[in-house]
């Protein structure tokens with residue numbers, strides 16, 4: 222295995238996702254890509270082009286109709302439902318446009334939940350780690366509040382803390398700033414950039430937000446279910 226291969230955390234080979242039916246609906250058409258550890262990758266493209274569908278496939282929340290997805294070297298097509306759920310819990314963190322925090326739980330309890338499900342830490346360690354994560358994200362004084370007692374930006378930060386709880390290899394974010402004002406959006410961008418830089422977590426984010434998108438190391442453009450390869454720059458090739 223070369224040095225480059227060892228840094229690869231996601232490899233998709235010719236993935237296709239078609240919704241079956243009398244008239245099959247193609248969502249993703251023959252996408253191949255690879256993403257390395259510690260990369261911040263943006264996924265952009267027109268509305269309805271298949272960005273979320275692709276992210277859900279890469280996050281093992283959906284299964285390709287054909288093609289293969291390797292996650293941290295493991296061929297995920299060989300895993301059953303239970304094994305896929307375990308990989309999601311251990312290796313992936315999710316942040317969505319709508320936070321999907323549990324309404325009746327405090328910030329602290331929401332962040333503790335993935336660690337409790339994984340069951341690798343003692344209750345005391347779980348609580349301590351959740352407190353540190355929330356504190357790091359500037360939510361030290363909001364730990365005992367429920368989601369409806371927080372601002373949109375604060376809720377999104379709790380969702381990021383929850384996504385980071387099990388120290389995932391990869392965070393998948395679908396429009397993480399889609400619902401936020403400019404200041405909260407800049408804050409979320411800063412936090413995710415820091416996670417990439419300091420923990421070498423890989424972040425893949427679908428976004429329409431140009432201010433957020435500039436934080437990426439690179440952008441994958443999706444058009445009509447396919448990766449669009451940018452046209453060569455005629456100015457530079459004209460010499």
Ligand SMILES: Nc1ncnc2c1ncn2[C@@H]1O[C@H](COP(=O)(O)OP(=O)(O)OP(=O)(O)O)[C@@H](O)[C@H]1O
Pocket residue numbers: 240246247248266267268269270271272273274275
């Ligand atoms: N369950 C479904 N049933 C029918 N059509 C679907 C379903 N899921 C997605 N689609 C369609 O597939 C296409 C791709 O959807 P997807 O949500 O992946 O696009 P997107 O690029 O993320 O869009 P947006 O930027 O608007 O969120 C769209 O035309 C969408 O309407």
